[in-house]
Amino acid sequence: MSKKIAILPGDGIGTEIVAEAIKLLDCLNQDFGLDAELETAAIGGAAYDESGRPLPDSTLALCKQADAILMGSVGAPQYESLDRETRPEWGLLQLRASLELFSNLRPAMLYPQLVNASSLKPELVSGLDIMIVRELTGGIYFGEPRGIRTLESGEREGFNTLVYAEHEIDRIARSAFDIAMLRNRKLCSVDKANVLEVSELWREVVKDVAREYPEVELSHLYVDNASMQLVRAPKQFDVIVTGNMFGDILSDTAAMLTGSIGMLPSASLDKNGKGLYEPIHGSAPDIAGKSIANPLATILSVAMMLRYSLEQTELANFVDVAVGNVLNQGFRTADIADGTNSVSTSDMGDAVVAALRALNDS
Ligand code: IPM
Numbered sequence: 404m405s406k407k408i409a410i411l412p413g414d415g416i417g418t419e420i421v422a423e424a425i426k427l428l429d430c431l432n433q434d435f436g437l438d439a440e441l442e443t444a445a446i447g448g449a450a451y452d453e454s455g456r457p458l459p460d461s462t463l464a465l466c467k468q469a470d471a472i473l474m475g476s477v478g479a480p481q482y483e484s485l486d487r488e489t490r491p492e493w494g495l496l497q498l499r500a501s502l503e504l505f506s507n508l509r510p511a512m513l514y515p516q517l518v519n520a521s522s523l524k525p526e527l528v529s530g531l532d533i534m535i536v537r538e539l540t541g542g543i544y545f546g547e548p549r550g551i552r553t554l555e556s557g558e559r560e561g562f563n564t565l566v567y568a569e570h571e572i573d574r575i576a577r578s579a580f581d582i583a584m585l586r587n588r589k590l591c592s593v594d595k596a597n598v599l600e601v602s603e604l605w606r607e608v609v610k611d612v613a614r615e616y617p618e619v620e621l622s623h624l625y626v627d628n629a630s631m632q633l634v635r636a637p638k639q640f641d642v643i644v645t646g647n648m649f650g651d652i653l654s655d656t657a658a659m660l661t662g663s664i665g666m667l668p669s670a671s672l673d674k675n676g677k678g679l680y681e682p683i684h685g686s687a688p689d690i691a692g693k694s695i696a697n698p699l700a701t702i703l704s705v706a707m708m709l710r711y712s713l714e715q716t717e718l719a720n721f722v723d724v725a726v727g728n729v730l731n732q733g734f735r736t737a738d739i740a741d742g743t744n745s746v747s748t749s750d751m752g753d754a755v756v757a758a759l760r761a762l763n764d765s
């Protein structure tokens with residue numbers, strides 16, 4: 404049965420990298436029997452320019468109908484002074500919240516071909532394969548009250564609320580335990596329970612859920628220590644589960660261990676496995692329009708989409724293998740080039756499509 408994929412290129416390099424993912428999807432449709440219909444819509448600054456809103460109703464309606472969503476990235480400097488609710492990032496946050504995409508999977512895995520691109524010593528990172536499970540629709544990103552108020556003294560005060568209800572902790576913990584069961588069965592929950600009540604509850608609920616997963620080895624770390632351990636000895640981790648803001652920060656750190664944030668995909672899933680797929684990097688306004696961005700994170704996001712939302716595990720494996728093969732063939736965009744020759748965004752996309760076709764022929 405035909406599946407519908409909503410395509411949201413967004414801002415900055417978003418349009419360039421998504422164009423390469425579309426080439427890949429077209430190839431999967433033509434040569435590999437993927438029966439997917441693609442429909443494009445605006446989000447972020449691009450949507451604001453068209454309609455004055457970063458998440459137009461028509462885009463949200465399309466995303467609701469679709470089986471999966473592929474996004475590029477949102478944000479650009481010219482929108483930074485807009486009111487919060489018209490900023491590009493708000494569109495993305497509203498999309499995550501409206502579709503209840505609470506479970507954000509951010510793998511950080513190092514391709515052996517790129518071991519020298521990491522800022523850490525090869526022996527610390529070779530073979531690295533971590534999955535960060537970040538809670539995505541709660542915590543301080545969405546907690547109320549929030550705002551900036553003026554006190555009686557005339558001084559202004561900014562405030563946000565870090566709040567997690569038990570059911571929110573329970574469902575993200577289950578998501579993480581389920582993933583750990585499919586991997587090396589080690590889960591580290593990251594919190595700040597030595598200071599925050601919300602973390603105390605987080606820890607308690609995670610421990611309760613752990614009773615149902617006796618095969619998973621559960622540990623707990625405070626977030627400051629976790630950030631240190633990630634750069635000290637990252638291979639100690641298998642799956643990490645944490646709240647929205649801690650996950651935002653730790654996943655950027657983990658990404659850098661692998662050499663380039665340009666290599667890492669993500670999936671944001673609801674309780675039924677419907678998902679939004681996006682590279683974890685941002686819109687990179689400094690390199691937008693230059694055709695030097697790395698499209699592999701977006702292409703690998705398509706692989707995650709095939710795996711988690713479209714039930715096409717075999718095609719997902721093909722895409723992963725094709726990406727490995729282009730790296731073996733020496734194709735590198737500037738971010739992973741290590742001082743040697745680099746190829747353009749579209750050359751890299753073409754190389755992946757060619758590698759994919761070669762798999763079909765072999
Ligand atoms: C991310 C980004 C977003 C976030 C921004 C763009 C709102 O940093 O996906 O990690 O903070 O969640």
Ligand code: MG
Pocket residue numbers: 651652655
């Ligand atoms: Mg982030």
